[in-house]
Amino acid sequence: xxxxxxxxxxxxxxxxxxxxxxxxxxxxxxxxxxxxxxxxxxxxxxxxxxxxxxxxxxxxxxxxxxxxxxxxxxxxxxxxxxxxxxxxxxxxxxxxxxxxxxxxxxxxxxxxxxxxxxxxxxxxxxxxxxxxxxxxxxxxxxxxxxxxxxxxxxxxxxxxxxxxxxxxxxxxxxxxxxxxxxxxxxxxxxxxxxxxxxxxxxxxxxxxxxxxxxxxxxxxxxxxxxxxxxxx
Amino acid sequence: xxxxxxxxxxxxxxxxxxxxxxxxxxxxxxxxxxxxxxxxxxxxxxxxxxxxxxxxxxxxxxxxxxxxxxxxxxxxxxxxxxxxxxxxxxxxxxxxxxxxxxxxxxxxxxxxxxxxxxxxxxxxxxxxxxxxxxxxxxxxxxxxxxxxxxxxxxxxxxxxxxxxxxxxxxxxxxxxxxxxxxxxxxxxxxxxxxxxxxxxxxxxxxxxxxxxxxxxxxxxxxxxxxxxxxxx
DNA sequence: TGGAATCTTGATGAAATCTTGATACCCCCG
DNA sequence: CGGGGGTATCAAGATTTCATCAAGATTCCA
Numbered sequence: 001x002x003x004x005x006x007x008x009x010x011x012x013x014x015x016x017x018x019x020x021x022x023x024x025x026x027x028x029x030x031x032x033x034x035x036x037x038x039x040x041x042x043x044x045x046x047x048x049x050x051x052x053x054x055x056x057x058x059x060x061x062x063x064x065x066x067x068x069x070x071x072x073x074x075x076x077x078x079x080x081x082x083x084x085x086x087x088x089x090x091x092x093x094x095x096x097x098x099x100x101x102x103x104x105x106x107x108x109x110x111x112x113x114x115x116x117x118x119x120x121x122x123x124x125x126x127x128x129x130x131x132x133x134x135x136x137x138x139x140x141x142x143x144x145x146x147x148x149x150x151x152x153x154x155x156x157x158x159x160x161x162x163x164x165x166x167x168x169x170x171x172x173x174x175x176x177x178x179x180x181x182x183x184x185x186x187x188x189x190x191x192x193x194x195x196x197x198x199x200x201x202x203x204x205x206x207x208x209x210x211x212x213x214x215x216x217x218x219x220x221x222x223x224x225x226x227x228x229x230x231x232x
Numbered sequence: 233x234x235x236x237x238x239x240x241x242x243x244x245x246x247x248x249x250x251x252x253x254x255x256x257x258x259x260x261x262x263x264x265x266x267x268x269x270x271x272x273x274x275x276x277x278x279x280x281x282x283x284x285x286x287x288x289x290x291x292x293x294x295x296x297x298x299x300x301x302x303x304x305x306x307x308x309x310x311x312x313x314x315x316x317x318x319x320x321x322x323x324x325x326x327x328x329x330x331x332x333x334x335x336x337x338x339x340x341x342x343x344x345x346x347x348x349x350x351x352x353x354x355x356x357x358x359x360x361x362x363x364x365x366x367x368x369x370x371x372x373x374x375x376x377x378x379x380x381x382x383x384x385x386x387x388x389x390x391x392x393x394x395x396x397x398x399x400x401x402x403x404x405x406x407x408x409x410x411x412x413x414x415x416x417x418x419x420x421x422x423x424x425x426x427x428x429x430x431x432x433x434x435x436x437x438x439x440x441x442x443x444x445x446x447x448x449x450x451x452x453x454x455x456x457x458x459x460x461x462x463x464x
Numbered sequence: 465t466g467g468a469a470t471c472t473t474g475a476t477g478a479a480a481t482c483t484t485g486a487t488a489c490c491c492c493c494g
Numbered sequence: 495c496g497g498g499g500g501t502a503t504c505a506a507g508a509t510t511t512c513a514t515c516a517a518g519a520t521t522c523c524a
Binding site for chain 4: 194198199201202205206212213220222223
């Protein structure tokens with residue numbers, strides 16, 4: 001899941017709109033809004049929200065219809081909020097494809113808890129498509145598993161070494177200036193400590209290169225910075 | 233989904249038990265029953281129900297605890313039915329891993345509709361990958377039975393030890409940060425109590441490693457966190 | 465209610481990592 | 495040939511992070 005999940009609120013009453021916007025953004029969610037069904041249907045494909053909160057009583061079209069239209073192409077979790085509490089309303093909405101149904105008035109805590117359930121479902125439905133793995137020659141870097149191997153052998157890196165390598169991996173093929181590397185690894189105030197770079201680059205080479213004096217992966221661009229080759 | 237989906241009902245009141253059994257089997261569902269929490273926990277791993285309906289008010293243990301135990305190894309949809317309608321009860325159950333929460337008395341139609349939602353989720357989730365048993369070297373962890381053996385010998389773990397190990401097992405091979413582990417085991421508010429981790433990781437090593445000073449399963453990633461090796 | 469198991473917490477030495485200074489290197493240019 | 499800027503390497507503290515022991519609290523269960 002993204003660090004900041006996005007919620008699309010389709011709701012026409014301004015007070016409730018405002019209330020939801022405030023509550024959810026305070027929780028750190030990214031909030032999008034639509035006041036009409038057609039607007040919501042238009043926003044959803046481009047905005048790709050992680051969850052949709054949908055009021056059944058919209059001015060232009062029925063919420064059940066909105067649900068059905070969304071389900072034609074998307075599996076995004078839909079939480080209904082509605083003033084109608086009759087069984088047949090709930091059944092209709094749930095069978096149209098909604099995932100949950102809250103009757104107004106509802107408590108904030110419950111809404112948030114049910115949202116967390118929806119997010120769990122969303123991230124379970126989108127299994128990670130495998131970790132992004134960088135590979136060149138015998139060097140292999142799996143950033144998300146924090147794993148580095150050279151010719152199949154696992155290499156242990158210290159936190160700073162790993163951070164430095166991961167900046168290089170994310171910009172493989174490009175030259176990174178001393179200044180850029182220092183900022184990324186040691187923070188914005190360390191711009192001049194070029195010596196750090198020399199020490200750590202050397203340590204990386206000792207661990208990754210078979211001949212650290214003649215590196216094939218971690219190249220020096222004299223007077224500029226360093227570069228990790230992207231192909232061999 | 234199977235042609236005849238299976239539902240496990242964990243419910244102690246005989247009248248409601250009977251009512252659910254009749255209603256659901258009439259709908260063509262295959263019904264299993266447990267009157268106590270521990271019985272339900274015992275049936276679940278072998279019966280592999282497609283959905284679990286769980287009453288919070290069980291005689292032997294709290295329903296939230298049952299939920300948490302199930303979630304240690306299974307993603308099966310759990311629908312709570314409960315007489316307690318307070319917000320904090322709902323939040324606790326949903327955050328423990330439940331997927332839905334119905335307050336008694338509820339209407340049959342709504343229950344059936346929410347069951348259909350649960351089945352949709354169950355079939356959307358990834359196919360069962362057999363028993364959730366983790367094994368590497370001489371270490372074997374059966375999450376659903378809470379059994380840990382090392383070279384065939386059973387090992388007794390305390391609740392916290394087991395929770396810590398199960399988080400590591402579920403992410404075997406990956407480095408878990410101190411923060412992640414603390415959140416999973418001690419709850420979201422304990423982010424800084426790194427000392428806990430040291431103590432419990434040490435206890436796990438005492439029990440699982442032949443030489444706890446030179447661990448082969450539970451590795452330290454200094455400055456980052458810990459990792460359970462996924463292959464030897 | 466008593467005893468056992470478990471959890472929490474503090475203290476201490478060991479290990480890993482980071483920082484820093486000293487020194488040798490290499491290559492280009494005059 | 496010699497100087498100088500930029501670079502590589504080594505290694506000794508300083509600092510942070512870890513492992514370990516053990517003594518109270520607390521909880522659990524009979």
